[in-house]
Amino acid sequence: MIFKVFPKKKLSLLYELLAVNTMVGPTLKGKDRNGKSLYDFDVLYTFDDLALDYTATIHSAKRFVLPYHEKLSSFDINKTDWKKHVDINVYKPLVFFGMHPCDINALNKLDMVLAGNVYPNPYYIGKRKNIFIVGLDCSPEPQCFCHSMGTDSALHGFDMFLTDLGDKYFVEVLSATAFDFLSQIKSKEPSKKDHQHYKQVNALKNKNFATNVETNDLTKILDLEFDAKAWDQWGDKCLSCGTCSNVCPTCYCYGVEENIDLDLKNANKIRSLHSCNLLDFAKVSGGHNFRPEKSTRLKYRYYHKHRGFVEAFEESLCVGCGRCGQACLADITPPEVIASVRGKE
Amino acid sequence: MDQQLSYLGVPLTRPKVAFFDFTSCEGCQLQILNNEATLLDFLNLVEIVNFREGMSEKSDNYDIAFIEGSISRPDEIKRLEAIRHNAKIVVALGSCACFGGVNQLKNRFNDLNWVKKEVYGDFPIETIEVHPLEKYVQVDLKIYGCPIKKEEVEKIVTNLVVGKSITSPEYPVCMECKANENICLFELGEPCLGPVTRAGCDAWCTNNRRGCWGCRGPADVANVRQLEEIMHKYGFSNETMLDRLECFGGFASLTKEIKKTKKPAAKRKK
Numbered sequence: 001m002i003f004k005v006f007p008k009k010k011l012s013l014l015y016e017l018l019a020v021n022t023m024v025g026p027t028l029k030g031k032d033r034n035g036k037s038l039y040d041f042d043v044l045y046t047f048d049d050l051a052l053d054y055t056a057t058i059h060s061a062k063r064f065v066l067p068y069h070e071k072l073s074s075f076d077i078n079k080t081d082w083k084k085h086v087d088i089n090v091y092k093p094l095v096f097f098g099m100h101p102c103d104i105n106a107l108n109k110l111d112m113v114l115a116g117n118v119y120p121n122p123y124y125i126g127k128r129k130n131i132f133i134v135g136l137d138c139s140p141e142p143q144c145f146c147h148s149m150g151t152d153s154a155l156h157g158f159d160m161f162l163t164d165l166g167d168k169y170f171v172e173v174l175s176a177t178a179f180d181f182l183s184q185i186k187s188k189e190p191s192k193k194d195h196q197h198y199k200q201v202n203a204l205k206n207k208n209f210a211t212n213v214e215t216n217d218l219t220k221i222l223d224l225e226f227d228a229k230a231w232d233q234w235g236d237k238c239l240s241c242g243t244c245s246n247v248c249p250t251c252y253c254y255g256v257e258e259n260i261d262l263d264l265k266n267a268n269k270i271r272s273l274h275s276c277n278l279l280d281f282a283k284v285s286g287g288h289n290f291r292p293e294k295s296t297r298l299k300y301r302y303y304h305k306h307r308g309f310v311e312a313f314e315e316s317l318c319v320g321c322g323r324c325g326q327a328c329l330a331d332i333t334p335p336e337v338i339a340s341v342r343g344k345e
Numbered sequence: 346m347d348q349q350l351s352y353l354g355v356p357l358t359r360p361k362v363a364f365f366d367f368t369s370c371e372g373c374q375l376q377i378l379n380n381e382a383t384l385l386d387f388l389n390l391v392e393i394v395n396f397r398e399g400m401s402e403k404s405d406n407y408d409i410a411f412i413e414g415s416i417s418r419p420d421e422i423k424r425l426e427a428i429r430h431n432a433k434i435v436v437a438l439g440s441c442a443c444f445g446g447v448n449q450l451k452n453r454f455n456d457l458n459w460v461k462k463e464v465y466g467d468f469p470i471e472t473i474e475v476h477p478l479e480k481y482v483q484v485d486l487k488i489y490g491c492p493i494k495k496e497e498v499e500k501i502v503t504n505l506v507v508g509k510s511i512t513s514p515e516y517p518v519c520m521e522c523k524a525n526e527n528i529c530l531f532e533l534g535e536p537c538l539g540p541v542t543r544a545g546c547d548a549w550c551t552n553n554r555r556g557c558w559g560c561r562g563p564a565d566v567a568n569v570r571q572l573e574e575i576m577h578k579y580g581f582s583n584e585t586m587l588d589r590l591e592c593f594g595g596f597a598s599l600t601k602e603i604k605k606t607k608k609p610a611a612k613r614k615k
Contacts, residue, residue, distance in 0.1 A: 033534030033579075040526060059526050068524035080354035239540045240566040242516055246523035260507055262386040262499045264352050273524070278516040279566045294566065327523070329531060329540055329575045330568075 002173040006187035015047045018095045025097040026054035060249030065127045075267040090126035098136040102321040105151035106249030135161035140208045143322030148213040151319040170198045213335045222307045230340040235295020237330040242275030244324035276301045363395035363407035367414030367421050368448050372492045373439035374398045380495045409434045415441040415448045417475045429482040437484045440491035440560045445594035449475040491560035514544040515565035522548035530556045536581045541567040562595025569599045
C-alpha cells in the first residue's frame with residue numbers, strides 16, 4: 001500500500017479539488033434535548049458544512065447506495081400494451097468525505113450480497129461504483145463494538161483513508177484517482193516518525209473500546225439457545241417499528257410494490273426497504289404469517305446478522321456501529337441481547 | 346367522462362360514489378376536493394352522485410359510500426343505517442368515522458349531561474356518547490388519518506377501480522419517519538406516538554417536527570406498555586401520554602388497560 005502525509009491545513013484544498021463532484025459527508029443536524037450534537041450524512045455545500053469531529057451519525061450512509069424507496073421501473077400504459085422504462089437512478093458521481101471504518105466495511109458487506117452475488121443488483125452497483133470514498137479514523141464511542149466484529153479498520157472499499165496525526169493527516173492510498181488528487185495537493189512521503197505516530201494513534205484507539213461482544217462460537221451458541229427465554233424478554237420490549245433496520249448500514253431486506261397512476265396511463269414498480277421486525281415481514285400470500293411473534297422476528301434479525309450471514313460469507317453482517325441500539329427507544333442493543341442469550345446477563 | 350374506462354384493454358366499471366358526513370369538521374371531504382392537480386383524474390375514475398360539500402345533485406343510487414364523521418346523535422344512526430342499506434361498500438373516511446375522532450373526547454367525562462349543559466346551555470340538543478361507524482353498521486374499509494391523506498385515497502380508489510387489493514401499512518410511523526431520516530422527537534424532548542401508531546401518513550407530523558398524536562390509530566403491533574416506559578424514561582407523565590392516546594379514539598381498548606393498572610391520570614371534575 002502507498003502511504004502519504006499532508007498538513008492539516010491542506011484538507012480544505014483537497015476538499016475543493018474533489019468538490020467539482022457532489023460531496024456527501026457528516027454534518028451537524030441539531031442538538032438533542034440535553035444539548036448533545038446530532039450528526040447525519042448529507043450532501044455538503046461548503047467545506048464548513050463538513051463536521052469531521054462527528055460522533056456516530058443517526059442514520060448510516062446506506063441511502064446513497066440503497067435508497068429507502070427506489071423506483072425500479074416505470075410503465076407507459078397504452079390501450080392494450082405497455083412500454084417499460086428502467087432507470088438505475090445514477091446521475092452523477094458522489095464523493096464521500098469522512099467515512100469511518102465501520103461504514104466502509106458496511107458497504108463492503110453490502111457488496112457481497114448486492115454486487116458479488118449470482119444476480120448482481122444494477123441499481124446498487126451503479127451507485128456504489130460511482131462513489132469516491134475518503135475514509136477517516138475515529139475514536140471509539142461507548143456504543144461502538146466494531147472491535148469485536150473485526151470492522152474497526154477498513155482494509156479495502158475506499159479510495160483514501162485519513163488518520164489524524166495532530167498537525168497532519170496520514171493517508172492510505174488505494175486508488176489511482178486518490179493518488180492523483182494527493183499529488184495535486186503536494187502530499188509527501190511519510191517519515192519514520194510519521195509511521196511511529198500512526199502506530200501509536202491506532203494502538204491508543206484499540207485501548208479505548210468500552211463495549212465488547214463475544215463473537216467466539218456465536219453461530220453455535222445461537223443454535224444452542226434457539227429457545228432461550230431471553231428472546232421472549234427482548235421480544236416483550238420490541239416495538240416492531242423497524243427503526244433498527246432503517247438506521248442499520250447493512251440491512252438490505254426490501255419489498256416491491258406496483259402502483260398504477262390515478263390517470264391509468266402510467267404505472268411503476270417501487271422497491272422499499274423493509275424490516276424483519278415488522279409484523280408483515282414473513283406474511284405470505286393467503287395471509288399466513290410465519291413469524292407472528294415479536295420475539296421470533298427479533299430473534300431472526302440476530303440470526304441473520306450473526307449466524308446465517310456468517311455461514312454464507314464467513315463474516316458477520318453486523319459492523320458494530322451501535323446505531324440500532326442508540327436509535328431503539330426500547331433500549332434493545334446487540335451487546336446486551338447477545339450477552340443475555342449467552343446467559344451472561 | 347363518457348368514454349369507456351379501461352386498463353390494458355380490460356374494460357373497467359366506473360363506480361357510483363357518494364360522500365356523506367356525520368359529526369366531524371368535514372375536513373376529510375375537503376381533502377378530496379383539495380388536490381386540484383389530480384382532481385380531474387380522480388373524477389374520471391369514479392362517478393360521484395352525492396357529495397354535499399362539492400355539488401348540488403343528490404342520488405341514493407351509489408355503489409360506494411365514503412362516510413366522514415362519528416355518530417353522536419340518535420338521528421344519525423338512522424341516516425347511517427339507510428346509507429348502509431343503499432351502498433355495496435361502506436368506507437369509513439378519517440379518524441372520526443374510524444374511531445370516533447376528536448369528538449369522542451367528550452366520552453372522557455363521566456357526566457354527559459354536564460357536558461351538554463356546558464356546550465349548549467339552555468338550548469340542549471339530543472346527543473349520545475360518541476362512537477365510530479362500526480358500532481352501528483358494518484364497515485368494509487377504513488381510510489385512516491385526521492385528515493385523510495389525499496394521495497392515499499387516490500391510491501385506494503385506483504386499486505378499487507382496477508381490482509387490486511387494498512392494504513394499509515401494518516407497521517408504526519417510526520418506519521416511515523426513519524426512512525425520511527428525521528431526528529427522533531424523543532431525542533428533541535417531545536413526546537410522540539410514532540412507535541405505536543399505524544403508518545401510511547409518511548410521517549406527516551414528525552417530518553415537521555411535531556410529535557405524533559396517533560390519528561391513524563394503533564399499528565397492528567402497538568406495544569403501548571413499552572411506550573409507557575419510553576414516556577417515563579424521557580420524562581413524560583402518563584397524563585401526557587393518555588392525552589395523546591385518547592385524542593382520536595383509536596387506542597380506546599389499549600388505554601383502558603393502562604388506566605386499569607395505573608391511577609386514572611385524566612380525571613376531570615364535574
